[in-house]
Each structure stands twice: as structure tokens, then as C-alpha cells.
Amino acid sequence: xxxxxxxxxxxxxxxxxxxxxxxxxxxxxxxxxxxxxxxxxxxxxxxxxxxxxxxxxxxxxxxxxxxxxxxxxxxxxxxxxxxxxxxxxxxxxxxxxxxxxxxxxxxxxxxxxxxxxxxxxxxxxxxxxxxxxxxxxx
Amino acid sequence: xxxxxxxxxxxxxxxxxxxxxxxxxxxxxxxxxxxxxxxxxxxxxxxxxxxxxxxxxxxxxxxxxxxxxxxxxxxxxxxxxxxxxxxxxxxxxxxxxxxxxxxxxxxxxxxxxxxxxxxxxxxxxxxxxxxxxxxxxxxxxxxxxxxxxxxxxxxxxxxxxxxxxxxxxxxxxxxxxxxxxxxxxxxxxxxxxxxxxxxxxxxxxxxxxxxxxxxxxxxxxxxxxxxxxxxxxxxxxxxxxxxxxxxxxxxxxxxxxxxxxxxxxxxxxxxxxxxxxxxxxxxxxxxxxxxxxxxxxxxxxxxxxxxxxxxxxxxxxxxxxxxxxxxxxxxxxxxxxxxxxxxxxxxxxxxxxxxxxxxxxxxxxxxxxxxxxxxxxxxxxxxxxxxxxxxxx
Numbered sequence: 001x002x003x004x005x006x007x008x009x010x011x012x013x014x015x016x017x018x019x020x021x022x023x024x025x026x027x028x029x030x031x032x033x034x035x036x037x038x039x040x041x042x043x044x045x046x047x048x049x050x051x052x053x054x055x056x057x058x059x060x061x062x063x064x065x066x067x068x069x070x071x072x073x074x075x076x077x078x079x080x081x082x083x084x085x086x087x088x089x090x091x092x093x094x095x096x097x098x099x100x101x102x103x104x105x106x107x108x109x110x111x112x113x114x115x116x117x118x119x120x121x122x123x124x125x126x127x128x129x130x131x132x133x134x135x136x137x138x
Numbered sequence: 139x140x141x142x143x144x145x146x147x148x149x150x151x152x153x154x155x156x157x158x159x160x161x162x163x164x165x166x167x168x169x170x171x172x173x174x175x176x177x178x179x180x181x182x183x184x185x186x187x188x189x190x191x192x193x194x195x196x197x198x199x200x201x202x203x204x205x206x207x208x209x210x211x212x213x214x215x216x217x218x219x220x221x222x223x224x225x226x227x228x229x230x231x232x233x234x235x236x237x238x239x240x241x242x243x244x245x246x247x248x249x250x251x252x253x254x255x256x257x258x259x260x261x262x263x264x265x266x267x268x269x270x271x272x273x274x275x276x277x278x279x280x281x282x283x284x285x286x287x288x289x290x291x292x293x294x295x296x297x298x299x300x301x302x303x304x305x306x307x308x309x310x311x312x313x314x315x316x317x318x319x320x321x322x323x324x325x326x327x328x329x330x331x332x333x334x335x336x337x338x339x340x341x342x343x344x345x346x347x348x349x350x351x352x353x354x355x356x357x358x359x360x361x362x363x364x365x366x367x368x369x370x371x372x373x374x375x376x377x378x379x380x381x382x383x384x385x386x387x388x389x390x391x392x393x394x395x396x397x398x399x400x401x402x403x404x405x406x407x408x409x410x411x412x413x414x415x416x417x418x419x420x421x422x423x424x425x426x427x428x429x430x431x432x433x434x435x436x437x438x439x440x441x442x443x444x445x446x447x448x449x450x451x452x453x454x455x456x457x458x459x460x461x462x463x464x465x466x467x468x469x470x471x472x473x474x475x476x477x478x479x480x481x482x483x484x485x486x487x488x489x490x491x492x493x494x495x496x497x498x499x500x501x502x503x504x505x506x507x508x509x510x511x512x513x514x515x516x517x518x519x520x521x522x523x524x525x526x527x528x529x530x531x
Contacts, residue, residue, distance in 0.1 A: 012416075062420070
């Protein structure tokens with residue numbers, strides 16, 4: 001396969017969103033001959049383009065390659081600082097950027113807990129009690 | 139009998155100051171005249187008329203006496219200079235003046251009539267009209283000041299009488315006369331509820347009651363017309379006609395391969411969708427209907443309706459002369475996809491490059507010219523040599 005050619009990054013519909021302390025825009029990436037550009041690479045390029053001090057406050061998402069290849073379009077956000085990013089960004093994007101960690105919730109455990117709670121009525125549905133009950137049942 | 143009110147009547151009210159407004163002499167003389175007139179009428183007129191007239195004239199004389207009694211001390215004061223009008227007249231003063239002039243003029247007019255003089259084209263008529271006009275003009279101000287004046291009167295009657303005649307504009311705190319929203323009267327009169335059993339809506343604003351409801355067939359007619367209009371706007375013939383009529387410059391769109399109407403419509407819809415996504419700054423997954431439509435369009439029909447057409451394909455058979463020599467040389471133009479398929483079937487050895495399309499289920503191998511031939515469809519050709527590279531549709 002041809003080695004990674006350089007890609008062109010253009011931004012459109014630029015807007016400064018003061019309410020959410022960020023700058024938002026539509027990103028157009030031209031990458032002829034390549035499948036698509038990774039998000040990390042795009043983040044780097046945007047950080048250089050907009051001269052941001054902290055590349056961790058750049059978020060990109062929603063990239064779709066156009067029919068025929070060679071061009072993809074997506075969205076980009078640059079927050080003023082990481083604190084406002086942590087405040088306003090949805091969890092999954094923070095996890096993608098490495099600013100938050102995913103809480104592993106076992107689906108089975110949750111379902112079991114719910115089924116146990118169905119049998120008790122009122123405020124007595126405390127977790128410790130549930131575990132105990134579960135234990136007793138077994 | 140001379141008319142002594144004339145010199146007063148002829149002066150314009152705007153230029154008068156309070157001092158020269160009313161003279162003592164004309165009032166007294168006017169009263170004397172009245173008495174004379176009374177005597178005269180008693181001689182000439184009928185008994186009922188006479189009695190009435192006498193009564194009316196008597197009223198007038200008493201009125202005049204009253205006015206005189208009030209006016210004389212007032213005039214004294216004015217002569218002394220107690221009431222200064224350096225700042226001009228206030229609204230109420232001017233209104234009083236005007237009313238007084240009007241009364242004067244009326245009295246003079248009656249006098250003339252009583253004497254039997256002709257009143258046609260007499261300057262007093264003009265005077266009357268003028269004053270009447272002024273009074274009409276200042277009536278709206280009266281309305282506006284109504285609230286303030288009421289309040290002042292209440293104050294005046296409330297406070298035991300020694301208050302002098304204050305000018306309303308020199309009250310220290312004008313905010314006392316601000317409107318009181320608690321005293322607002324509701325537009326909707328609740329009293330009419332209990333009168334009769336029928337509910338009558340309050341008539342606040344004029345409304346139109348349209349009696350004519352559009353009947354069902356008319357509605358369907360209108361809808362059909364709208365539909366026809368929409369369909370016509372989409373058809374290419376109508377568009378051509380319209381652009382011709384308007385004199386628009388001719389648009390020449392390049393057609394590469396076969397252009398299907400559905401495909402173009404679907405593409406324009408997808409584009410519109412992408413535009414909206416950009417505006418909303420969010421990605422929305424395709425709905426079921428949209429997915430079904432796209433799937434239907436991507437099915438292989440007639441070379442995928444030109445979706446896979448590529449310029450390279452069109453010229454590749456021109457470039458690779460070697461391959462062409464083996465099979466039959468195609469002399470047709472490489473325009474339609476139909477001819478393309480024909481070319482393929484005739485020269486199976488010639489390989490065309492198909493671009494790898496993302497999202498398509500069909501995986502058409504992208505090969506160079508030296509690899510073995512592709513079999514398309516059910517190959518009945520003997521030229522089909524070698525292994526067929528997996529080509530799934």
C-alpha cells in the first residue's frame with residue numbers, strides 16, 4: 001500500500017461558543033489514496049493550526065468518509081481549558097481522550113440486583129441487605 | 139342701541155392678559171340692555187312666549203349678577219398685580235378665558251338677534267366659530283388631565299376652604315398624580331353572567347367568524363393541485379420550460395455513465411441530510427426507511443446504475459491494445475454502462491480497475507492488467523481462462 005501521504009485539514013463554519021467556553025467547527029479532511037485519517041493525527045494537526053497550548057482540550061468526532069473516498073467530514077471542538085472540557089463534554093468523549101475512565105458495570109450483577117430488589121417493597125432495599133439475601137438464598 | 143361688547147369681542151384671545159380681559163363697564167351696560175330688551179318684548183310678543191322669554195332673561199340677569207359679584211373683587215386683585223402671568227397662562231386659565239369669551243360672544247349674538255339686526259356676515263359669528271374651534275382643540279388635553287383635576291378637586295373639597303386658587307402645574311410632587319393600577323376597570327364585565335342563561339363571549343376585539351368551511355371535495359381538490367404542482371416542479375421538462383421562459387443561462391451538467399433519477403434524488407437527499415447534520419453539529423444514524431432505500435439502490439442493476447463508473451474504466455480498453463487484439467475489437471463508444479458490460483463480456487481477459495467502494499457489500503477486486511480474467515455473471519465464454527477471482531455481488 002502507498003505510504004501515508006500528507007492530508008489536508010480544512011475547517012468550516014467556525015463559531016466561538018462562549019456559553020460552553022469552546023470553539024466549534026466542521027472539519028474537512030482531504031486524504032487522497034488513504035483510507036482515513038486517525039483521530040489522534042487530526043488532533044495534532046488542529047492543535048498546530050489553532051495554536052492551542054493543551055492538545056488535550058481538542059476533541060474530534062463524527063467523521064464520515066464521503067462516497068468514493070478521499071474526503072471525510074467531521075466535527076471538532078477546542079475548549080479553553082481542560083476544566084471546562086471536563087465540565088461540558090459527554091463522558092464517552094472524555095474517555096476517548098483519556099481524561100476519564102470507564103466504570104465497568106457488570107451487566108449480570110446489575111440484573112441480579114434488580115431482580116432481588118423486586119421482591120422487597122419500600123426503603124429496605126439496601127445493598128448490604130441484598131447481598132446477604134443473595135447469600136442466604138444460595 | 140349701541141353694542142358696547144364689540145370692542146372686547148374684536149380682540150383676539152391669545153394676546154389678552156388677564157387684566158384687560160373683562161371690563162366692568164360692558165357687563166353693567168349689558169345688564170341694562172337686557173332690561174330694555176325685556177321691556178320691549180313684553181310689549182310685542184304672545185303671552186306664553188313672553189313668559190318663557192321673561193323667565194330665560196331673568197335667569198340670564200341673575201347669572202350676570204353672579205358673575206359680576208365674583209368678577210369685581212377678582213379684577214381688583216388683578217389690577218393690584220397679585221396674579222402674575224409672566225410664565226404665560228396655564229391650561230385651566232386659558233380654558234376659563236375661552237369659555238368666558240364664548241359666553242360673551244353668545245350674549246352679543248342674542249342681543250343682535252333681539253334687536254332685529256342682521257347677523258349675516260357679522261364678525262361675531264367668526265368669533266364664535268373661532269372660539270369653538272379652540273375649545274374643541276383643547277378637549278383632548280382635558281381628557282388627559284381629567285385624573286389630575288379630579289384628584290385636585292377632591293383635595294380641595296377635602297381641605298377646609300381657605301386654599302387659594304392654585305395652579306395645578308406647580309404642585310411639588312407630580313408623582314402623586316401617577317396612574318393607579320388598582321383602580322383599573324376590567325374590560326370583561328362580569329355582571330352580565332347572571333342575567334340570562336346564555337353565555338355571551340366578551341367582545342374585546344373584533345373577530346372574523348368564517349362560516350364557510352372548505353368542503354371535503356374542495357379540500358381534496360386543493361391537495362391534488364398542490365401535489366401536481368410539486369410533481370411538476372420536479373420534472374425536468376417543466377424545469378427546462380421555466381428556465382427558457384425566464385431566460386436563465388443554460389446549464390450543462392456532465393454525465394459520466396448512466397444517471398438514474400432515483401440515484402440523483404437519493405444523493406441530493408443525503409446531501410441535504412449532511413447539511414443539516416453540520417448545522418446541528420451532531421451525527422444522526424440512518425432511519426429504517428433510508429436504509430432500505432439505499433440498499434435498494436445499491437443492488438446490482440445494470441452495472442449499479444453508474445455508481446461504479448470510473449474514467450479509468452472508460453479509457454483502459456483504449457490503452458491496453460494488446461488485450462483487445464485477442465478478443466473482438468469493440469468499436470463502440472465507452473459511454474453507457476451497457477456497452478461496458480458488453481465490452482467485458484467480449485474481452486474477458488481485459489481487466490478493469492474497480493475502485494474499492496466503502497460501505498458496499500460487493501467486493502470487486504482491484505487488480506492490475508496482468509492477473510487472470512474476471513468472470514462476470516454466468517460466463518459462457520471459452521475465453522474464460524484460469525481461476526476466477528472471487529467476485530461476489
